[in-house]
Amino acid sequence: xxxxxxxxxxxxxxxxxxxxxxxxxxxxxxxxxxxxxxxxxxxxxxxxxxxxxxxxxxxxxxxxxxxxxxxxxxxxxxxxxxxxxxxxxxxxxxxxxxxxxxxxxxxxxxxxxxxxxxxxxxxxxxxxxxxxxxxxxxxxxxxxxxxxxxxxxxxxxxxxxxxxxxxxxxxxxxxxxxxxxxxxxxxxxx
Amino acid sequence: xxxxxxxxxxxxxxxxxxxxxxxxxxxxxxxxxxxxxxxxxxxxxxxxxxxxxxxxxxxxxxxxxxxxxxxxxxxxxxxxxxxxxxxxxxxxxxxxxxxxxxxxxxxxxxxxxxxxxxxxxxxxxxxxxxxxxxxxxxxxxxxxxxxxxxxxxxxxxxxxxxxxxxxxxxxxxxxxxxxxxxxxxxxxxx
Numbered sequence: 001x002x003x004x005x006x007x008x009x010x011x012x013x014x015x016x017x018x019x020x021x022x023x024x025x026x027x028x029x030x031x032x033x034x035x036x037x038x039x040x041x042x043x044x045x046x047x048x049x050x051x052x053x054x055x056x057x058x059x060x061x062x063x064x065x066x067x068x069x070x071x072x073x074x075x076x077x078x079x080x081x082x083x084x085x086x087x088x089x090x091x092x093x094x095x096x097x098x099x100x101x102x103x104x105x106x107x108x109x110x111x112x113x114x115x116x117x118x119x120x121x122x123x124x125x126x127x128x129x130x131x132x133x134x135x136x137x138x139x140x141x142x143x144x145x146x147x148x149x150x151x152x153x154x155x156x157x158x159x160x161x162x163x164x165x166x167x168x169x170x171x172x173x174x175x176x177x178x179x180x181x182x183x184x185x186x187x188x189x190x
Numbered sequence: 191x192x193x194x195x196x197x198x199x200x201x202x203x204x205x206x207x208x209x210x211x212x213x214x215x216x217x218x219x220x221x222x223x224x225x226x227x228x229x230x231x232x233x234x235x236x237x238x239x240x241x242x243x244x245x246x247x248x249x250x251x252x253x254x255x256x257x258x259x260x261x262x263x264x265x266x267x268x269x270x271x272x273x274x275x276x277x278x279x280x281x282x283x284x285x286x287x288x289x290x291x292x293x294x295x296x297x298x299x300x301x302x303x304x305x306x307x308x309x310x311x312x313x314x315x316x317x318x319x320x321x322x323x324x325x326x327x328x329x330x331x332x333x334x335x336x337x338x339x340x341x342x343x344x345x346x347x348x349x350x351x352x353x354x355x356x357x358x359x360x361x362x363x364x365x366x367x368x369x370x371x372x373x374x375x376x377x378x379x380x
Contacts, residue, residue: 021296023213091295098292104354105285106211114354146368153365154340156354157347164294164304164346175343178336183373 001044009034009041010058013051018092022099027051049107052100056113063117067124074132075180081125082155083173084162095163121155122148132184139186147184154179191234199224199231200248203241208282212289217241239297242290246303253307257314264322265370271315272345273363274352285353311345312338322374329376337374344369 012034020029027048031038045051072080084094104111126148132138158172202224210219217238221228235241262270274284294301316338322328348362 022292095292095295098288101350101354102212102285102288102292105281111354111356115356118351118355141372143368143372146365146372149361149365150344150369153347153351154344155347156350157343157345160291160346160350161308161343164291164301165308166301166305171339175336175339178333179340179373182331182333182336183369 005036006058009036009044009051010055012036013055014093017055017096021092022052022096022103025052025096049109053109053113056100056110060113060117063120067120074128074135074137075185077128078125078132078151078180078184079173079176081121081128082151082158082176084159084169091163094159098160098163118152118156122152125151129184136186138184142184151179195226196248199226199234199241200245202226203245204283207245207286211282212286212293215242215286239299243299243303246290246300250303250307253310257310264318264325264327265375267318268315268322268341268370268374269363269366271311271318272341272348272366274349274359281353284349288350288353308342308346312342315341319374326376328374332374341369 009030013030015033016025016029019033020026025048027038027041030048030051031041034041036044041051045054100110101114104114126144129138129142129144129147133140133142133144154176158167158175161167162169162172199220203220205223206215206219209223210216215238217228217231220238220241221231224231226234231241235244290300291304294304316334319328319332319334319337323330323332323334344366348357348365351357352359352362
């Protein structure tokens with residue numbers, strides 16, 4: 001299968017998850033969003049479960065690309081890392097991801113992908129916090145490792161709250177900004 | 191049905207959720223943990239879905255009792271509110287709750303209970319933060335409402351991370367303590 005065909009199936013999986021959630025998702029739902037037939041999907045991926053693991057790998061690859069930072073202001077970069085992108089389809093996809101997270105204890109493949117994602121996010125945040133301290137943007141007593149652990153948990157909780165109680169993206173962003181400004185940014189200037 | 195009978199069924203539901211998770215839970219699983227038969231459960235609660243909503247109400251009642259604070263040190267109280275109690279059975283129950291949270295968009299009854307829970311938690315945290323500022327334990331520039339929003343999201347994210355990537359309770363507690371000590375506590379004393 002060439003890259004274009006794979007991308008097409010991954011986009012179809014994304015669309016089907018937004019539309020149907022995780023629990024009720026069928027291979028037919030994915031085929032309906034795709035140019036490929038259901039037998040073709042089974043031919044390339046085996047089971048639905050294997051296709052969904054390939055989809056999580058695809059998200060990880062996209063995430064790697066996103067992490068190739070452009071040396072932005074470290075405070076802006078933390079806010080942007082922890083709040084949803086504008087092109088991220090809202091509720092449907094986030095609900096599906098929360099359903100998949102709850103599968104971690106039952107499915108080692110799913111768990112491995114979330115562990116990898118969150119470890120990489122944490123390392124990247126840690127580096128960004130260190131850079132902020134070095135550049136004099138953040139207070140010099142900030143603990144990079146503890147802050148990164150906190151922010152990964154906070155990012156998780158914000159997305160969970162957008163699903164569970166319907167927080168808007170603007171509210172999520174305001175919460176991260178408040179944290180960065182009050183707990184990290186050096187109020188006395190450089 | 192008297193209170194003892196109701197308590198017995200709620201404890202059985204708790205046990206069955208710990209054991210089986212939410213997605214695969216049957217009325218028979220609950221009956222197996224209870225002194226009551228499956229037909230008796232249906233007689234009192236109707237469907238499994240209605241029994242589970244009654245269970246969420248039961249958790250809300252327990253939560254109200256827990257919130258009758260005893261005027262503890264506000265920093266200790268925040269840490270204790272946001273980290274699991276020692277008697278809270280770990281992974282199984284938290285996984286089941288995460289599965290139920292992911293049901294919020296599909297089930298208004300579930301959503302209403304989580305909204306009520308998180309609103310009450312937020313109000314209580316806000317009051318505790320204000321008390322901490324008044325008592326001179328917290329810095330006087332702390333924004334109680336923004337801090338409460340942050341801490342409710344953080345508590346959500348910590349529990350999600352314990353399910354998804356297997357964080358231990360000690361790690362969760364350390365993260366909350368770090369936040370409270372570095373961002374809220376007044377380092378210069380009263």
